[in-house]
Amino acid sequence: TIRLLTGLLSGQDFYSVLCGDASIRNRPMRRVVEPLRLMGADIGGRKDGQFAPLSIKGSNLNPFRYTLPVASAQVKTALLLAGLYTTGETLIKEPLPTRDHTERMLEIMRADLKISPPEIKVMGGKELKGTDIFIPGDISSAAYFIVAASVLKGSQITIKQIGVNPTRTGIIGILNKMGAKIDTLNYQIKSNEPQADLMIEYSKLKGTEIEKENVPFLIDELPLIAVVATQAQGKTIVSGAKELRVKETDRIKAIVNELKKMRADIKEREDGFAVNGPTRLQGAVCESYNDHRIAMSLAVAALLAEGKTVIRNSECIDISFPGFEKTLQNLINY
DSSP: OHHHHHHHHHTSSSEEEEOOOHHHHTSOOHHHHHHHHHTTOEEEEHHHHTEEEEEEEOOOOOOOEEEOSSOOHHHHHHHHHHHTTSSSEEEEEOSSOOOOHHHHHHHHTTOOEEEETTEEEEETTOOOOOOOOOOOBOHHHHHHHHHHHHHSTTOEEEEEEEEOOTTTTHHHHHHHHTTOEEEEEEEEEETTEEEEEEEEEOOOOBOOEEOGGGGGGSGGGHHHHHHHHTTSBEEEEEOSOGGGGGSSSOHHHHHHHHHHHTTOEEEEETTEEEEEEOOOOBOOEEEOTTOHHHHHHHHHHHHHSBSOOEEETGGGGGGTOTTHHHHHHHHHHO
């Protein structure tokens, strides 16, 4: 959110300060601050804008052309939102496709937007049209239940009205490749976003490889993939995921360290990890690193483990999914 707001606020006629919690203040911001400065944004911050808090003095922004050095939906969105407040055409070029929720939203709000992959153009100065927007369930939040049902024997669940935007369903594609049983029902498009019901059953899974081109479509779910891989037959390798190291925590190091505590056969790689399975996980005292994705992934691992698992500082889950623990417990008790 802080990266998106940095782009949006750069074109306003007022002064803003963006702070965030400890994990947000440790996330690199230069990748969004530098291109915004090229547009004329007046942004200050810790270590010259490398880290929050950020101070943003609204400016008259200039349209520009920019090639993203790393595939990032957050940086792309920040620049598109800033581009709305210029007086000309802003062009963004992506090295790899990334999530396109912003483009879909801007289309239904009648923005002057042209999409010709890998390029996206937005014309500034056009007034957006207000509209009602239906927001489907978040597949990144649903992923923990999808995975739990896929790896726990005897499971079958149906999750309704989940967003199945093709730039977000990498987790479904990978699970299907591993042998999961996931059926898509009642597919429809609302507010320019595809949604459907998903029915998931337990199945025996096999290892797989996830490479760089797949990563943007399941970046948030990769720690969870590590958990899945502990239950899959054979080797699972994730590569091209160096971006995980600059999330709320270093998610590669975090998930590898904690799953090792649970006796998983997992090895850290510079840009990912490798897992040999299947393994009977053992309960352990685990750290969440105050990272909601790590905490929820470990909660799924705990369901698979023999003995008690304690996840420290699990309240960080409330950042993205208040009520996660209650929902998970209700499913277990059903």
